[in-house]
Amino acid sequence: MKSGPLQRVAFAVYVAIFFLYLLGPLAVMGVSAFNTPQYPQVWPIEGVTLDWFSQLFADEDLMDGLVTSLWIGLLVVAISVPVGLAGAIVMTQIQPRVRSAYYLVVVSPVLTPGIIIGISTVVFWREFTTLTGMKFLYDGIILTVIGQSSFISAYCMLIILARLQRFDQAQQEAALDLGATYPQVFRHILLPFLQPALFSAAVLAFLSSFENYNTTTFAILSDKTLTTVLAGRVRQGSTPAISALAVIIVAATLVGAVAYELWKRRADAAAGRRLRAAQMAEESELAGNAAIEPAAA
Amino acid sequence: MGATGGLTLVFGLPLAVALFFFALSAYERRMGLATGPGFFQRNGLAVGLYLVLAVGFWVFFVIVLPQFSMVDMSFRPKLPPSQMGGPKDVFTLENYRYFLFGSTTSTASWNWIHLKAFALTIGVSIAITLFNFALCYPIAFHMAQSAGAARLRILLLLMIIPYWVNEILRAFAFRVLLSSGGIINKLLLGAGLVAEPIDFLGADIGLYMGLSYAYLLMMVFPLYSAIESLDRNQIEAARDLGAPWWHIHLFVVMPHAKPGIASGCTLVFMLCAGALAAPLVLAGPRTLWFTPIVYDRFYQAFNWPQGAAYAFILLVTCIVFVLMVLKMFRLSLGEITR
Numbered sequence: 068m069k070s071g072p073l074q075r076v077a078f079a080v081y082v083a084i085f086f087l088y089l090l091g092p093l094a095v096m097g098v099s100a101f102n103t104p105q106y107p108q109v110w111p112i113e114g115v116t117l118d119w120f121s122q123l124f125a126d127e128d129l130m131d132g133l134v135t136s137l138w139i140g141l142l143v144v145a146i147s148v149p150v151g152l153a154g155a156i157v158m159t160q161i162q163p164r165v166r167s168a169y170y171l172v173v174v175s176p177v178l179t180p181g182i183i184i185g186i187s188t189v190v191f192w193r194e195f196t197t198l199t200g201m202k203f204l205y206d207g208i209i210l211t212v213i214g215q216s217s218f219i220s221a222y223c224m225l226i227i228l229a230r231l232q233r234f235d236q237a238q239q240e241a242a243l244d245l246g247a248t249y250p251q252v253f254r255h256i257l258l259p260f261l262q263p264a265l266f267s268a269a270v271l272a273f274l275s276s277f278e279n280y281n282t283t284t285f286a287i288l289s290d291k292t293l294t295t296v297l298a299g300r301v302r303q304g305s306t307p308a309i310s311a312l313a314v315i316i317v318a319a320t321l322v323g324a325v326a327y328e329l330w331k332r333r334a335d336a337a338a339g340r341r342l343r344a345a346q347m348a349e350e351s352e353l354a355g356n357a358a359i360e361p362a363a364a
Numbered sequence: 365m366g367a368t369g370g371l372t373l374v375f376g377l378p379l380a381v382a383l384f385f386f387a388l389s390a391y392e393r394r395m396g397l398a399t400g401p402g403f404f405q406r407n408g409l410a411v412g413l414y415l416v417l418a419v420g421f422w423v424f425f426v427i428v429l430p431q432f433s434m435v436d437m438s439f440r441p442k443l444p445p446s447q448m449g450g451p452k453d454v455f456t457l458e459n460y461r462y463f464l465f466g467s468t469t470s471t472a473s474w475n476w477i478h479l480k481a482f483a484l485t486i487g488v489s490i491a492i493t494l495f496n497f498a499l500c501y502p503i504a505f506h507m508a509q510s511a512g513a514a515r516l517r518i519l520l521l522l523m524i525i526p527y528w529v530n531e532i533l534r535a536f537a538f539r540v541l542l543s544s545g546g547i548i549n550k551l552l553l554g555a556g557l558v559a560e561p562i563d564f565l566g567a568d569i570g571l572y573m574g575l576s577y578a579y580l581l582m583m584v585f586p587l588y589s590a591i592e593s594l595d596r597n598q599i600e601a602a603r604d605l606g607a608p609w610w611h612i613h614l615f616v617v618m619p620h621a622k623p624g625i626a627s628g629c630t631l632v633f634m635l636c637a638g639a640l641a642a643p644l645v646l647a648g649p650r651t652l653w654f655t656p657i658v659y660d661r662f663y664q665a666f667n668w669p670q671g672a673a674y675a676f677i678l679l680v681t682c683i684v685f686v687l688m689v690l691k692m693f694r695l696s697l698g699e700i701t702r
Contacts, residue, residue: 078506085503089526089580092537095547099540107540109547153418160406162392165385170698172423178630178686179679180638182655186675187430190437190668191374195429217426249408278530281640285662297532301645305539313533320528324521 093317100310107307119311126308132296135208136277139292142212143219143276144269150216151223151268152261155231158224174225176218185285188214207290214286215276222275223268230264263334270327374432378424431679438673459673481652486681489636492576493629496583499576500628504587505617509596527581535645538574539565566648574642579635583628590624591617626693627700630686637682654678 099107103114123129154173161169176184188210196205234257242252258265280294287295301309404412439455447453458468466475507519526534542548542564549561564570594617602612618625643653658678661671690697 078502081502082506085499086522088499088577090522092534092541092577093526093529096533096537096540106545108545109540110550149414150418150422153415154422156407157415157419160403162389165389167698169423172427174697176427178634178682180634180655180682182638182640182658183434183675183679184430186658186662186672187434188426190672191430191433194433194437213426217422217430220422220426249406250410253408253411274528278528280531281638284640284659294530294532297530298641298644301532301536301539305536305543309533309536310540313529313537316529316533317525320525323528324524328517328521 093313096310097314097317099307100314102307105306107305107310119307120315122306122308123311123315128291128296129293129300129312132291132293135290136293139208139211139215139283140273140276142208143215144272146212146216147219147223147272148265148269150220151272152227152265154220154224155227158228159231174221177221177225179218181218181279181281182285184217185214185282188217188282188286189288205288207286207288210286210288211283211290211292214282215279218282219272219275223272226268226271227261227264230261234260374429374436377432378428382424434672435676437669438676440669442667442669459670460677462670463673463677477652478654478657481657482654482677484652485637485654488572488575489633492572492579492636493632496576496580496632497587497625497629500580500583500587504584505591505613507584508588508591509594509599523581523584531578531639531641532645534578535574535642538570538577538646542570542573563648565646566650568648568651571642571646571648571651571653574646575636575639578639578642579632582631582635586624586628586631587621588624590621590627594620622693623695623699626689626695630689630700633685634682637678637685 095109096107098109098112100119101115101117102108102112103116103118158166158170158173192205192210192213196202238256238260239252242256243249247255278294280298283292284295284298297309297312300306406412407415438459439457440453441456441458443450443453461471462468462475463478464475465471465473466478503519507516511519540546544561544563548564549558552558553561564573598616598620599612602616607615638655639653640655640659643651643656647653647656654674655678658671658674661667661674665671686697689695690700
């Protein structure tokens with residue numbers, strides 16, 4: 068956009084304010100993780116310390132919660148990605164008349180407040196397990212996994228659906244004509260095509276589960292996850308150890324984001340190479356060159 | 365009608381609907397109205413079974429039945445376990461009566477505390493939604509239409525980092541920032557603007573800022589992806605025809621970005637109205653917010669039916685909000701959840 072110098076300055080000021088608002092609070096918290104006073108303090112810096120980090124690792128409840136959170140995250144990935152995949156495939160096959168009703172039902176968890184998902188999960192499974200005598204299912208970790216899966220599966224479905232809509236049905240028909248069975252088409256054509264979306268869905272599912280609080284706090288019953296322990300600590304009073312935890316999470320996110328970016332670039336490059344190889348193969352085919360290695364495509 | 369009766373209803377209704385659709389599809393197939401291969405023919409038995417079981421479990425046991433049983437519970441009285449399913453376990457409106465009048469039987473006076481908290485929650489959530497839209501629209505437009513590739517990547521990275529920081533930690537960051545000994549108060553005192561520290565948290569400013577902050581990116585990303593799909597030539601054409609900049613935004617960009625605007629607004633509203641972490645961390649002693657009240661129904665008052673009723677009230681409000689936004693923008697649900 069062409070604009071005058073005044074407008075450009077105004078816009079730069081706005082962008083600065085926006086990012087100050089977005090990153091400022093985190094930066095302030097980050098600094099307080101290294102400052103010595105008992106209460107998280109940014110200024111004056113009275114001394115640089117790493118005590119708050121060691122205090123964090125010595126906090127057994129928090130560490131137990133972390134382990135529980137990691138397990139829940141993995142279980143949620145193990146459920147949400149296959150369920151989201153099934154949901155997306157059914158979406159493309161279901162009769163148009165039923166599709167909008169089906170869509171409404173499976174997308175509704177995304178637009179439902181998390182506490183309501185937590186509440187309804189606990190209420191239903193308490194009744195259901197009492198009635199069927201399967202009391203062992205009424206367990207904080209199981210309920211949390213189920214509750215989180217309701218909306219995380221919907222996220223996964225939306226991600227996978229976006230890619231599935233670009234799937235060329237002709238590929239499937241070609242495979243069937245060449246004698247492949249349906250499970251083979253699913254295993255060797257559809258899944259490889261969806262692989263990038265499945266990976267993105269898994270990452271998103273794990274992160275959403277790991278940072279979830281609203282659903283978890285209701286569904287976890289007497290167990291503890293990282294977020295519920297954290298909420299208890301924060302309510303008891305502010306300590307720089309919590310800031311230290313935030314610093315670790317931000318650092319982990321940064322590493323993850325950079326790794327993902329690198330992976331994506333490599334995947335894009337590989338896709339580009341495959342495409343060029345396919346084009347070259349096609350061209351030489353057209354030129355009457357029969358000896359093409361099948362692997363090139 | 366006992367608890368078993370309630371559960372029959374909870375199970376029976378969705379089952380009946382599913383059977384109806386199944387019968388309908390079987391009928392259409394027999395009459396030759398539906399074409400193409402059948403479901404199991406198309407997917408094979410193993411994959412077909414996986415699809416049916418996975419989606420069936422998800423739709424019934426994870427989404428629909430829990431919601432139904434929560435609604436069912438909200439219309440029941442609070443009873444000790446021994447009396448559940450007994451003659452006293454009947455459908456009742458007493459939990460909703462309590463929300464309105466503060467008593468399960470009398471309707472003499474209004475339950476002002478809960479009603480006020482509810483109204484405030486909805487009102488503030490709408491205000492925060494509008495504020496976040498105003499704050500995020502320019503940056504989303506810039507990212508989608510005028511930023512170069514390298515710059516865009518940096519901006520996105522700067523946004524992704526705070527995005528994955530936990531809600532509780534974000535709220536905690538605001539507590540560090542705004543507490544009476546916090547940096548903002550120190551700056552204000554140092555500049556001589558105020559004589560004594562401002563109690564941001566007691567005045568709920570902390571809560572409102574924290575909520576707006578927590579869901580800022582939920583507004584940026586949908587706006588960005590909606591504006592990105594707009595052909596830049598349309599903006600150029602409008603400018604060449606002499607449209608002032610605000611015309612371009614109001615009549616070219618925004619109509620195109622409608623689905624993104626609606627999607628961002630619904631998300632921010634829903635997350636604000638249902639936020640639990642920020643009110644727990646940032647609320648002052650007299651703060652009114654609806655979700656902590658719901659939480660207390662369950663784990664302080666141990667009155668689950670009442671809690672279920674409160675949760676259902678919140679859910680209905682969110683549904684009404686989504687429907688209103690869809691109506692206002694003349695959109696379908698499919699367009700805003702992309």
